[in-house]
Amino acid sequence: MKYTRLVLLLVFLTLLCTTDLVLAQRISKKILTEGEGKFSAPITVGKGMPFSITFNEIEIIAEVRISSTDFSSMIKASSGTIDGEPHTITLAPGTYIIKETYYGSVGAAKTLIPIPVLEIPEIVIERNLSVGVLSEYTIELSTTIYNLRVKLDGDFEGSMRIRETVGDQVVVPFKSVKKLNRGTEITYQAEFSAFAASETKISSREIVTPEVSLSLSSDNQIKINWYQISGVENYQVYRSLTPTPDFGSIDPIARAVTETTFVDASADLNTVYYYSVAAIGSDGDITQTAADVPNATLWINKDGSTCEYVDGTKVVFPANLVGTPENLYLASVSTISNDSVLKLESAIDEKSYVVSVSGQNPVLNFDSSARLTLKYSDKTDNEVTNPQIFALRGNKWVRLANQTTNLNNNTVTADIKSAGIYSLASFEMNKIAENPWDINRDNSVNIFDLVLVAGQFGENGKNLKGDINGDSSVNIFDLVLVASHFGETYDSAAPTVFTSNLAPSFEVSLRAISTDKPDTMTFEVLVDGLYSLEKLAGYQVTICGLESNLRVIDAGSVFVPRSTYLVPNQHRGDQVTISAVAYGEKNSKSKIYTKEQAVLTTFQLSSGNKEIKLRNALLSNVDGSSIPLIINTEIQTTLNEHLPLKTEVKQNYPNPFNPETWIPFSVASDTVVQLIVYNYNGTVIREIDLGMVSQGSYINKDEAIYWDGRNQYGEEVASGVYFYRLYSINTTPAKKMTIMK
Structure with a gap:
């Protein structure tokens, strides 16, 4: 299933990428993407056997920001309709950048073919907005996905079409084209097409509509502009050093002007001038003066x-x-x-x-x-x-x-x-906190501040520490607000780090995973020794030595079943910081039980990168305190060198578990692989035949061996300690795992 993630992500990413449009203009585009997938048959499949995959865990988040402002809006959607509420902002004259950022995840209900939660990488769309006069703007984001087609070929075949807007789930039916024995490698090709229509509605109104306005002429002089007044012969233009000119005591700088514009070629530099315009009637007298007296200073x-x-x-x-x-x-x-x-x-x-x-x-x-x-x-x-x-x-x-x-x-x-x-x-200094996103007041906005918000997620009321925007509710908007200031520091004083009373028994390291793609390499950031940690609430890791952007493909598996907020990657020189925090449901399933390693995040790089390493890492507990750790910076990886592999089976995860678990492994060469599960007495409980497996590491959930906690007869096994061993050319030592119900 190495390619399953790629195929499924491409359709959703391509849909989102089509939101580039003219203001208030609807644009529809056809999207076409294809790929292939493969996996081992978990059971014997007869010819023509029907199956289906239900994608019913769709979460797409759209964030909108405007440069040079603190404007921030977020829309969260669980279907092909992404609608935001209209937001009103005030913009001074100038050029702004409207930045739309899309990200999220796509998951499927449990099926015979296990489909992992797929992270949608960040997509950024920028468009310029030119503001000529002080105005109030209303911005409303809307994106729809419709006319979706899916076609499968290979060992499975099937097709489906949704003409209308995609709902909160997509069911893809298919069937096998031939008999497939258990353990047989199944391959298929998938083709996705759809139409995406996106519309950003931007409307505006001028806050002040002056009767007289000033600008710089093409020859760099002060240009006076005004509205035409009916029933007048001409205009007189006045220039004064005060905002209330006395028309009886000063002479106009221009008389008998018949147009509605005049260029002041005699203005001195570095002098504040006030301008006014008077309308002259047929009798030569002033009949009306403009209410506005704008000022301007010309300077080099x-x-x-x-x-x-x-x-x-x-x-x-x-x-x-x-x-x-x-x-x-x-x-x-x-x-x-x-x-x-x-x-x-x-x-x-x-x-x-x-x-x-x-x-x-x-x-x-x-x-x-x-x-x-x-x-x-x-x-x-x-x-x-x-x-x-x-x-x-x-x-x-x-x-x-x-x-x-x-x-x-x-x-x-x-x-x-x-x-x-x-x-x-x-402004009362002793009552109003500056930089409210720096919640723990350590003069730095980082993962510890995000965790403090996540710890109160969903709570309502006054004086909540996590209520950053002051709306008496701690929600995703507060997480986004902290994330928008991520990485900021506010003075030169050394920040105070709130540390828990745990010994530094955790090690964070970087590991490369071999793939069959010569132009990419997959990496995992691992943490060892988490058996004594009750809950992990957030992490922040910095990778350096980068020559191209990395792509995060998994950031939240370590937090399941809690939700994950992935902070947009922070770029600085040749390094990138990846940060994520857990929020939402808190229960016993949120604990990390593994006694060996847990994967914090997984990312991919192109082969254009020469050498990378782990530069820094932070782990946060649920109370926003730092978890002491050791950073293994000696581990370095060169993408163009072959990474030696050995045949071994690794610790299952999660462990203890109920009812399912994944068992990672690696093989040094192409070989037939079988995993056998024993009970405490040495009796064989389950044999899982993988068939011929190519050389490589199989770590992630879409590659590792999956056990559903059942015996050879499909019956659920009892709670207790079990052992498992990998059989191939070489037999690996047995490892222990525990089912707790």
């Missing part, structure tokens, strides 16, 4: 600029803020009512500040930090409010770092790394 990037406003607001742009040094940019700071944006608790003023920077296009992110200063009212009680600057990141207010409060002139100054919306609010 290589020199930087300081923009100071009459209300005490100031922005200091350093040299080479963004782009090339010779570029000219236009900066402005305007105000909007707090009623126009997401509510900020304990806001000091009734307004927020919109910082804008534009060249020929709006600029969102800066290459270096600017310094923003905001002034608050004299009536504010400084000792109580402790005013701080917050930034609106999509759908969340975030307090800025590196803030300085000047109590003498009532100002707060902070670093800003982007254009956007900013506001002042009270």
Whole structure:
């Protein structure tokens, strides 16, 4: 069954990959994928015997994030319909990246052919979103999978078709084309085709529609634009150094303008100008003035600029803020009512500040930090409010770092790394925890924080440590929020690691598994000596020496029957960190009983990688404490070298078990293999004939020997100790296993 995982994954991955579409446009594409599988017949199968595989454990998770914001949305689906609720966010002018990440798992009900839970590797879809003016966006994700066809050929044949949208299960019927004796190797070819329709609906509305707006002209001058007013002869354009110009005391910089645009070619650099437009009637008098008086400062990037406003607001742009040094940019700071944006608790003023920077296009992110200063009212009680600057990141207010409060002139100054919306609010340092995703307060977001969330998964109420987003419920959104900050550290102090009172008797190591594919190699991260550990709640391992991306093919088997949250892989240079945490149902089956080894995660690499090794590992207990361990960094694997194998049988897993278990083994050469199970008195209980087995290691559940806890007559055996031995060219020593009912 080495190829079964590949065949089944390809159809679901290919379906998801078709979500690249034009905004609000539905696209349907035909998908076609094929592969082959093989396995040993567990019983004698007559010709024409009917079978079926039911895929009824489908879980697809879609995460949506927007760059330069803290916006995060997650949709969890158990069928071919992936629908999300509409989410509303506020975006300042600039270019954003909408990132959709898909992952999950596909499993089948118990059948004659054991099908393991299949992990769907992470798929990332990115699309650009250009925002011209301050706007409110509504985003809704929707993907459907329909018209699914499956065809099987080989020793089995069958076909099925689902014209409508795929439901929460898919039943594939098939039958044998000839008689197949027990132990015979069965091969088949599978072909999958379907249509996938995906639609990301994005709508927007402008929060402020100004009568007068400013931009940079093609020759890098300040360009004034305004709406046409009916019944007027022409327009006059005014420029002032204050936001409330006195039209009676200043002369316009342009008269008798018949168009609705004008370029100010006489503006000086590094000067804050306010612009206004007046409509002139047939009698030559002003009949109407625009309500908006926008401001702008023209500056050269290589020199930087300081923009100071009459209300005490100031922005200091350093040299080479963004782009090339010779570029000219236009900066402005305007105000909007707090009623126009997401509510900020304990806001000091009734307004927020919109910082804008534009060249020929709006600029969102800066290459270096600017310094923003905001002034608050004299009536504010400084000792109580402790005013701080917050930034609106999509759908969340975030307090800025590196803030300085000047109590003498009532100002707060902070670093800003982007254009956007900013506001002042009270902030009680002793009551509000920064970086809430760092739950254990060790200044590092890692697997221990995820475990603390998972430990309260499903609980509802106030003051829950795992309730990161403050909605009085600990759920998948809290796990995702912690994972989105995974790997962050917050100061140079050495983090405190909460360690359990266990001796360092656990060893984590890396093992390569031989395959018949010369261009790929499969690896397992193993942990030894877990017999004294009651429950494992999470792990984090770092692999280094990589020249290409790895693909995780199993991350959660060690946690069964609990659910698994796999953190998106963390990439840094030539290393990748794989992390997963268990959540959900907690019972005795969650314990790890194996006395030898357990597989934390399995991944694949291409042969383009030369040498890799295990760099670091963390194990977490259910209380979020670190499990002491030894990291075997001496084990290194070279993909282009042949790995010597020996004929041996390994410890079954799980052990103890009820009622089924898997027995891994390896053979040094092609040989006939048989496994015999004995009771404590040496009586043969079960003979499992595998027939001819190719050289290699058979470790995973889809390759290892499967025993259902029954004797030769199909009867369930009693609880107790049993022994098993592998017979081939060489007979292996017997090993012990225990059934507990």
